[in-house]
Amino acid sequence: MKIVEFKDVTRTYVTGDHTQNALADVDLEIEGGKFVVILGPSGAGKSTFLNLLGGLDNPTSGTIIVDGTDISTLSSDELADYRAAKVGFVFQSYNLIPTLTVLENISLVEEIAPDHMKAEELLAEVGLADHSHQFPHELSGGEQQRVSICRALAKNPKILLCDEPTGALDSETGVVVLKLLLKMARDYGKTIIIVTHNQNIAKMADVVIHIRSGKVTSVDEQPHPLSAEEVDW
């Protein structure tokens, strides 16, 4: 079942006299429950794709349908509700609220997500139950990213959008985080879309989408993705 549909989507940035198409005429469909990796060099338009899908940005033209809803026509408040209910974000730089504890960072979504999950249970699953009352700065990078994953999942979204989730971590920690991300997503039946330029991560994906110069150059299905252990990091 299709969960994401991009129909002729273009995103243009205008800076002074200069116009740049970050995404141009993208047509794409993503099946639900899949682990999708979007690969491409810097400036290819990967993050723009993710931002449009996450409702952080609006397309210049075209239609984006997520779980049956055309998000390209939503108002600011409707987009906020969409983000609260349908998508979870995991950033390279974690973006935890420094003045809230680990538990509070996760449970704050309870105020906006109608179908949220229990923060304590999620924390226990990622092995951070003992750290629930610590502040983000008291955790390592890997631990912070695990909290970030918990926060994204706590909203119980259909899709997890991850922008270079291991980019700020050493490879060993990165693998741990990736494994966890995959496990959690699979356990809870989420669609994961990861944007990265790391070819190794792509080996674990069900679908790999290549983007270059704002265009989708290929969509490759991988019937037998490798597990994290099988990948040569």
Next chain:
Amino acid sequence: MLKRKLWRTAKAYKVQFISMILLIALGISVFVGFNAEWVTIGEDTSAFFRDCGFADYRIIDEDGISSADVDKIRDIEGVTGVSRFLSVNADVKDSDDQLALTITESAHTSGFVLMEGEEYDRWDADGFWLMDKYAQLNGIKPGDKLTVKFEDMEFTGTVRGLIESAEYLICVRDESQVMPDFNTYGYVYAAPAMLKKVLEQQIREEEPDLDDDVMSIAVKETCDKIFCQLNVNSSMEKQEIQAAVDKALGRSLLILTKDENVSYVESRGEMNEGKTMGAVLPVLFLAIAILTMITTMNRITISEKTQIGTLKALGFRDGKIIRHYTSYAVIISLAGSILGMVLGYFLCKMVMSQDGMMGTYFVMPDWTIHIPLWIWGIVLLIILLTIFIGYLSVRDLLRGTAAETLRPYTPRHIHRMLIEGTPLWRRMRFGTKWNLRDIFRHKSRSAMSFIGTFGCMLMLVASFGMNQTMTNFLDTFYDGTAVYSSKVFLSSDADNTDAVRLAGKLEGDYSASVSAKVGDKTVSVDVYNISHGMYRFIDEDSNIIALPEEGALVCKRLARDFNVKAGDVVIIELYGTDESYEILISGINGSLTESISMTEEYAESLGLTDSETYKINSVYTMTTKDQISTDSKITSVQSKQDILDSFDSFMKIFYFFVIVLIVASVLLCLIVLYNLGIMSYMERYREMATLKVLGFRNKAIGRLLISQNLWISVAGTLFGIPSGIWALTYLMNMLAGEYEMETTVGPVSIIPATALNLGVAIIVGWMISRKNRKINMVEALKGTE
């Protein structure tokens, strides 16, 4: 190239830059305005007193001061000028106006400054020198004829010149009038020659055949009786001159110092009030402005940390970088100071000018604004302090290596608060926790917001309270004690029988005021006959009380000065006699004047009414001023409405100060909160972007921002209320201790003050919260921490 960066950075932080300039300007303008006002009063009135030979002492003898007495006093060592002085309220012919007809034998003592026309000539028997403001308002020019009548004497002459006299710096009919009314009351100087001429005519009417030599002696003798006051210039102390005068004349006379003259004491009072005001409220303004400057400069430099690191890495020397960043402080402080000085000058000018607020109170020729060196010094200090703050902010960032400076600033880590772990904390919503932790994480920013709202509330409560206190004061004294419609002043030749007859005719009450000495202090002993309830008395708590049958009421100030309470005895010595009386104090009352009040019966029982100085001088009646027929025993009639009207003018000046304070307080609060609010917004930008990404709506994030602002403002407001009342009580004691004003701060003051203070916080919060609509989530969350 750095110069370009300077202006571009200033543009990037325009809100902070403009607010810092405005804060400095506001602080300096209020400081300069308030302080230049009292300095100007002091300087300009002192110069005027000097130019007019304003008398240091007034020697009073009801029996008259002879020319021989004058010679004896002139000979006292240390006396530099003497002049017999006459000042009586005379009616202007064919008009309801009155002029203080003034004759001074020497123009060097208690003289005047000529504004237009001919110089004073003491031998001119037909010349008048008229107060210029009265002349202008009544269309009188030099060369015009003028006739004034005092009792049965008529003075007619030509206006030779228009003048201003320091004796009448505050030109009021009597002490019960608070503000001058230049339209209907002024002063006019005549030469002693004119007095002699009028006296000659009077004597000639009675005895037409008197020869010139006898006439001359008769006039001289009359003059010796008429002149009851000798004005003296001397730098001697009061005790010294009192002793010297008593010795020279062989009798003890009442000597009044400058401090007992309304023009002198009120002008010094205005100066001292200004000084007290200038030392309290503007300093608070400046302190808030400087503290906010420190916080803002520090934050701006911190947000420039990476750029400072870049410049350092590029090879710019520390000195150059420091100069570059310090130049922001130089620009801010110079622009703010110049703007503040200009605004302060005009603020002072609005008060201290011929057409300004004080121009309705003082009449003087020179209204030059004086900004003394110490004010310039303080402004210079503020500029230097601001530059130093700028220097310190950047110096700290340059301490490490270029690599260290290049690293982005990481805010201080959060620590657990005491409240955490309590059930209350667990029940709090995330927004509450987020805001609480943010307040404690950014302590200086929060403290400044608190100080801003606290200071504003303090000033608002004090300003509104001042207004309420004044209104309450007027209500208490003029609606509470003065029941009458008119107060009739009796002429000097009206005896007590005339007074009783007039009081009966007007169905009024009457009083006699006797000057007496208690210790070193001159007090007024007021004896009342109240049978129509025209005058009432109030106790210390402003409740209406009756005059006690046995004993007297002493006013609060005298009770405090003499340290007496009900049941004590006070000994009074009457001026001009050897008589002294023991007075039983039965209670303490609130009074406009420093007085001891008693019934006529009690005065009789003491024998006071038999004293030759005992003289009924006022009648209080419900009969309106226009219905009181002319009577040779009446000098003047004053309606209560006249007094209230003159208070209106006084209140206009007062309201001006109150409004300036309220506007300045609100502006200060607005600038401080907006500046700090923007800072808070910038510092939490990334966190708000995260909330937005998570799915929080703009309004929800806006509410979080507003609520933090509001909490701090509520705290500032709560602490500001008692502090404002305290500040007002302090100010009232300093400014109006002589009026026995009770500080009154009720809901009438607190509600509008709270509404304004919280209103500003809500408006600022709303303005800032609207900004979160523009948060660019993509941009905000880019990059690494």
